[in-house]
Amino acid sequence: MKISFRALAAASIAAISMFAGSAMAADKLVIGTDSTYPPFEYVDASGQFLGFDMDIGRALCAQMKVECTFVSNDWDGIIPALQAKKFDMILSSMSITPERSKLVDFTNKYYNTPPAIAVPKDSPAKTIEDLKGKTIGAQSSTTHANYAEKHLSGTELKLYPTADEYKLDISNGRIDAVIDDIVVLSQWVKSDAGACCKILTPLKSDPEINGIGAGIAVRKGDTALKDKLNAAIAAIRADGTYKKIQDKYFDFDVYGE
Structure with missing residues (x-):
C-alpha cells in the first residue's frame, strides 16, 4: 500500500491556491487516484481507469446510487488536491496512518496487505x-x-x-x-x-x-460522505460483490485480518 508523507502540511497549504470550488454535486462524485500502481489502479491505452481499486470504487458508487468519475493525480500532491476540492475522495491504496489522519478523514479499511x-x-x-x-x-x-x-x-x-x-x-x-x-x-x-x-x-x-489497512480518504469533517462510504463497503462485503471483485485479481483474501 502506498503510504506516509513528509513536509505534507506545507505542501497542503501551497496546493490550496491551485484549485477552486467543490468537485461536483452531491449525486456526482469525483474520485482522485494515482493511476500508476497496478494491479490496484492503472490506465489502459484507451484512457480507461482499471484495477482493483477502480472496480471497488465503481461498486461503492453503484451501492450509493451516485455517478462517479475518476481523476488521475500525482501521489505526492494527492492529499493537497483533495483538500483543495479537486475531487471528493481519494481511492488509491492509501494506508490509514496516524500521520495522514491529521490531514484527512478515513473510511474503514477496504483491504490490508503487508x-x-x-x-x-x-x-x-x-x-x-x-x-x-x-x-x-x-x-x-x-x-x-x-x-x-x-x-x-x-x-x-x-x-x-x-x-x-x-x-x-x-x-x-x-x-x-x-x-x-x-x-x-x-x-x-x-x-x-x-x-x-x-x-x-x-x-x-x-x-x-504501514497503518491498519488501505482506506478511502475524504476531507476533514466530511462525515456524511465517510458514513455513506462505510455503509457501502459493508454492503458490498455482505452481498458478495467484494469477493467477486477480489477474485478477479487475487487468489487470496486481500481484505486481511
Missing part, C-alpha cells in the same frame, strides 16, 4: 540482513519508503516519483532491491516486465508506519 522486498533473480541476498550496504528503491512519500528508513538500517534508500521508475532501475541493475506492497511486487515479478526479479521476503507490518 510490504515485501524484491531483488534480482541472481542476487546473492538470502535475508534482509544481506542487504546492508546495498541500495533499495521505493516510491517517494510512501509508507514503504518510511519503513525502509526505520527498519532497514545500513542500506541506502533511493526514492522515485512512481513505482514504474524503481522497477526500471532494478531491471537495469542500477539498484539492488525494491520495497513495496507484496501484491504489487508479486504480480510484477510474475509478468514479463518483472522477469528480472523475485520476492526476497515479505515483511512484518509496522502499524505506526
